[in-house]
Amino acid sequence: MRHFITFAFFLFISVACKAQDYNETVQSFQQYYKVDDLAGMKQIAHQLVQYYPDDxxxxAFAAYTSLLENKLSEAEINLQSVQILNPADLGSYSIAAYAAFLNGNPQEAEKLMNYAFQLKTNTAVLSEILEDISQxxxxxxxxxxxxxxxxxxxDKNTSGAISAMKIYADCTAAWWQKKECAITETLNYLNSQKFKNEEIIAQIQFxxxxxxxxxxxxxxxxxxxxxxxxxxxxxKGHLGxxxxxxxxxxxxxxxDGELIIAKANQGLNYIEGLLNTSFIQCELLMRKMHAYAELNDLENKFASAQHLLSKAEKINFxxxxxxAKNTIGAYYIESRKPGAAGLAYKYLFEAxxxxxKFNEPDLQSEIxxxxxxxxxxxxEKSRAKQMVEKEYEYSLKNAKYLDAQNLANNLAFMFYMNEDYGQAAELFEKAIAITENHLKKLPQQEQLLVMNNHAGAYSGLVMSYRNLNETEKLFKAQDLNRSRILKNNLNKNIPQVSLSQVQSLLANDEVMLYYSNGEPGEMIVSVITSxxxxxxxxxxxxxxxTIKRKxxxxxxxxxxxxxxxxTKLNEEIVDGKLVSYSDKKQGFTVKDYDQFISISREFLQSHDEKLADLQTEFLKHWYQFLIQPVANQIQGKKTLLISAEGKLGFMPFEAFINSSNHYLIEDFNVKYIPSATIWASLQNRNYPATRKSLLAMGGATYAKPKTSGSENRSMPDVYQIKNQLSQKISENKVNLKEELSLLGFGGANYLAGTLKEVQNLKMIVPDATVLINDQMKESDIKRLNKNDELAKYKWLHIATHGFALDNFPQLSGVMMMQPPGGDGEEDMFLLAHEIAQLNLKADMAVLSACETALGKVYKGEGVNGLNSALLTxxxxxxxxxxxxxxxxGTMILMTLVYNNLNQGQMSVEDAVNTAKREMLSGKYGAQFASPVIWAPFVINGK
Structure with a gap:
């Protein structure tokens, strides 16, 4: 067996194993082999399988010893594992050839023996194999x-093998020295063989x-x-x-967490059924666990941890x-399931x-x-604080700043729960300082992910300052925690606005309402006037x-x-068991809050008269929750500037109803801002009054829509396509037609209303430029942009199909004209990243399409979508x-808005709010007085 593993350049040995121990064990097998000690050889083979299951x-040794005992079926089973783990080893193929011959298959033995000798690196291989056969x-x-x-x-058939393998060995050494090396001769040799082995060729690429x-x-x-x-x-499934x-x-x-999960699942599918348990399987499960944590998917993270624990314990990983135990314990800390606290302690105590004993300080700190x-x-509060303080100092000392951030954040929440808000605020500030310093070094997408994970410290600071009644500091923390990417896209040098600066910019009849979420169902708002x-x-x-129960x-x-x-309010049924909470706040979760927003939005969109009373009930609740607490402060004002956090940004505040059955918009103008800093910076962006009035586009025709939807694809395929799209978008590629088509983007039904809409606008604004049908191609709008024509209009209006994907904000956009022969190099979709690159000088940009105000909500940023693109x-x-x-309804609203702008010479804010009030009055019929019709269009920006 001396020829064995001579070709094994890459061994799959886990980080938990020592290469020195491995090599010594292999050498022990060779010693037993020399003296025909079968028992010794079997013992070593068993040890290697037990401690190095991925190698x-x-x-291979187990297969060979099975042959020595004439246990051919057992040998075949072990040879299958060998083939899975390394299909490019001389010794493995020679053992497989022995097995085939002993099983009465000389043709298979001949093929496998040739596979073995194709990999020979010296002339001694023949004598070593003959020695095996003699044994x-x-x-x-x-x-x-x-x-x-x-x-x-x-041996005779493979006379060129030694030379070919030397080239391969030399190239391997070169690659490890970061040098290029061509292995063409090796590949040509292997491809020329009578017994051609595609797996060896593929393994070389791997x-x-x-x-x-x-x-x-x-x-x-x-x-x-x-x-x-x-x-x-x-x-085809080989080399799994x-x-x-x-x-x-x-x-x-x-x-992207979804891409990580897709790759992990693909990897697990490749090895499913191949090996009982392996290190690689555990590492893929750890990747899934990590990705679910990034996506804040606690249930799937927990399930992955349970799966991982069952596998890892089998192989002593x-x-x-x-x-896994740390993740399971952390899950139970937050769980409301019966017995969760005891399970949390059990797993974390063990971990x-x-x-x-494991001597991994970083892992110890994490646990x-x-x-x-x-x-x-x-x-055990004192002990808990001491432990976190110790680990915090360790992380700082070892420059593990993200770990330190997490520890400072956790320690801060301990002080917060103990009602020591001053100490909590100090620690939250430390955690935030670490985050802010780290963010400077990251690209945008990674900034979003980090902020999404670290937003808890900002929320904790807001909650602490609320309890300390620190108005100015609370506002600063709120503003720091939203729209930072948009700010950088507008101008990296924009300073964060101060409370006094905001007050100086507000008109006497304006009030800014800066909403933040505290605990689930808790609202904190800075109410700011001049x-x-x-x-x-x-x-x-x-x-x-009560709402949760109802x-x-x-x-x-x-x-x-x-x-x-x-059940009482402090009780609920969880997994069929009655759970009682000492603090009833535990019974209302973030998931409950987000779900209520989703249900509210469903009711708001419904035209079903049977749901009208429920719609009113929901809108009244939102008014009582968000507006009634500030009723005295906003009384007598004309305009509310609202900055909402998280999914609250998907709600139209103007449609909330007070106890007198009045909509908020009946008493106030309502407009939205991404953040106070963005709003303040936009006050300095003033454009010439000499601009043209309106550029309107509508009436586009599209390719015939697919009747059967997109081709059925696996989730890994979808995520891979998204990955390709992200790459192309980052490289500023303009034509994404292939990837968009693979995701099901294609044609659409003609929207006759969009043509009528823009033709009607021409009557309202006689000097408007109206582009219809084949005049509103993607290439047309880019040509207008290149010629600086887009920058000459006060108002830009595009009426077409729109889309905003919350799981992939880069794919938010609008459909442009789709000529039968295509649009040159364009894909005929104007996407968010392309919109952001336009040069606009518009007081208002309108995307008269479905759900264009939506997008992906990132903690610490807000809604990332078309609004950000247009402001940029x-x-x-x-x-x-x-x-x-x-x-x-849209045509009526837009007609009123542009009439107010053009004839009434109103500001954008007044034009939109006045138009909504006019529709609400019933002047255009009861069906158009419903918030279902006028509430979806929201104004955001300056």
């Missing part, structure tokens, strides 16, 4: 002269990618792994282990097992104490963070719990009673829609 050597003869008491002849013939990766040649590694996965033999390994490593190039929370919940600033607060927990539980099919017992392009205000719009 092929143990399985088999001794143990089996059989004449295997014919098998020796097969080996001798294979090994090359691995060399690039291990030497941190990231671009080359990424490209090489992708090329390997595209090989036909890999796509290498494919899984490739996908694991490729996942580290992704920042301590690092992975501790990661923490095991981590002390200690959650263990401290479990201790806190058990009442002469005053104060904090308002509302946490009607009883109302929220609506949310019904939607979720969750009972409000058990065994004829009706230069529009001072946007008028976009929150839900699908009614053609006739």
């Amino acid at each position: 092929y050597a143990g399985y 088999l003869e001794r143990f089996l008491q059989k004449d295997l002269a014919a098998l020796k002849t097969v080996a001798q013939e294979a 090994n090359r990618a691995s060399a690039y990766y291990d030497t941190q040649q990231w671009d080359q590694a990424q490209k090489a792994y992708q090329q390997f996965l595209e090989l036909p033999i890999v796509k 282990f290498a494919a899984a390994h490739s996908l694991l490593r490729l996942s580290y190039f992704d920042a 301590t690092f992975a097992a501790l990661k 923490y104490n095991e981590s002390l 200690a963070t959650n263990y401290a929370l479990a201790l806190w919940k058990r009442g 002469t005053s600033a104060e904090i308002s607060y509302n946490f009607p927990i009883d109302d929220w719990l 609506f949310i539980n019904i939607v979720n099919k969750q009972p409000n009673s058990i065994n004829n017992y009706v 392009a230069g529009a001072n205000n946007t008028l976009l829609s929150l839900w699908p719009v009614n053609d006739a």
Whole structure:
């Protein structure tokens, strides 16, 4: 067996294993082999399989010892594992050839023996293989002269192998030295063989990618792994282990959690059924766990952790097992399930104490963070604080700033729960300082992800300052926690606005309402006028719990009673058991709050008269929650400038109804701002009064829509396409037609209302430029932009199909004219990143289409979509829609808006709000007085 693993340049040995121990174990096998000690060889094979389940050597040795015992079926099973783990090893193929011959298949033995000799690196291989066969003869008491002849013939057939393998070995060494090396001769040799082995050729490509990766040649590694996965033999399902390994490593190039999950699932599918448990399987599960954490998907994160723990414990993968226990314990800390507190302590107690023996300080620190929370919940507050303080100092000392951020944040919440708001605020500020310093070094997409994870510190600081009644500091924390990417896109040098600066910019009849979420169902708002600033607060927990029982539980099919017992407000049924909360706030969660927003939006969009009373009830609740607490401060004002946080930005405040059955818009103008800093910066963006009036586009025709939808694709395919789109968008590619088509984007039904809409606008604004049908191609709007024509208009109006994807904001956009022969280099979709690059000098940009005001909500940023793109392009205000719009109602609203702008010489704010009030009055019929019609279009910006 001396020829064994001579070709194994890459061994899949986990970080938890030591290479020195591995090599010593392999050498021990060789010693037993020399003296025909079968028991010793079997013992070593078993040890290798047990401790190195991702390496092929143990399985190969086990296969060989099974042959020595004439256990051919057992040998075949182990050889299958060898083939999975490393299909490019001389020794493995020679053992497989022995097995085939002993099974009475000389043709298969001949092929496999030739595969083995194609990989020979020296002339001694033949004698070593003949030595194996002689040993088999001794143990089996059989004449295997014919098998020796097969080996001798294979040696003759592969005379060029040594030279070819030397080139490969030299190239491998070169790749590890970050040098380029062509292996054309090796590949040509392998391709020319009578017994051609596609798996060896593919494995060489994989090994090359691995060399690039291990030497941190990231671009080359990424490209090489992708090329390997595209090989036909890999796509057929062969080389599953290498494919899984490739996908694991490729996942580290992704920042998008969905893409990471897609690659992890692909990798797990490749090795499903191949091996019982492996390190690579555990590492893929850890990637899934990490990705679900990034996506804040706690249930799937928990499920992945449970799966990981069951696998890791089987193979003594301590690092992975501790990661899993930490995640499971953290889940139970936040869980409301019966017995959750005890389970949290159990898992975290085990994880923490095991981590002390494992000698991994970073992992120990990570676990200690959650263990401290479990201790806190058990009442061991002093010990919990001491533990977090210790780990915080360790993280700072070792420059692990993101860990320090998390620890400072957790410690701050401990002080907050202990009502020590001053100390809590100080620690939240430390956590935020670390985040702010880290963000400066990151590209935009990564900034969004980091802020999404770190937003809790900003919320905690807002909550602390609310309790300390620190108005100015609270406002600063609020403003810092939204629209930073938009600010950078507008101008990286824009300073954060101060409270006094905001007051100086507000008119006497304006009031800014700056909303922040505290605990679920808790509202904190800075109420700012030109002469005053104060904090308002509302946490009607009883109302929220009543709503939960009345609506949310019904939607979720969750009972409000058990065994004829009706639950109280501080109780609920969880997993069929009655749970009682010492603090009833525990019974209302972020998920409940977000779900109520979703239900509210569904009712708002409904034309069903049977739901009218429910719609009114919901709108009254929102008024009581968000407006009534500030009623005194806003009394006598004309305009409300609203900055809402999170999904609250998807709600039309103007449609909220007070106890006198008046809509908010009946008493106030309502407009929205991304942040106070953005709003303040837009006050300095003034355009010439000499601009033309209106550029309106509508009446586009589209390709015939697909009747069967897009081609059925697996989720990994979809995420891969999204990845390709993200790459092209980052490279500023203009034509994404291929990827858009693969995702189902194509034609659409003609919207006759859009033609009538813009033709009607021409009558309202006689000097308007109206482009219809084939005049509103994507190339047309880009040509107008290139010629600076777009910058000459006060108002830009595009009426067409629109789309805003909350899971992929880069794909938000509008459809342009789709000529039968296409539009040259354009894909005929004007997407958010293309809109952001336009040069506008518009007082108002209108996308008269469905759901153009939506997008992905990032904590610490807000809604990322078309509004941000248009403001970046230069529009001072946007008028976009929150839900699908009614053609006739939209035409009436837009007619009124532009009549107010052009004839009435109103500001954008007055024009839009006056138009809505006129529709609400019933002047145009009861059907158009409903908020379903006038409420979706919201004004945002200056």
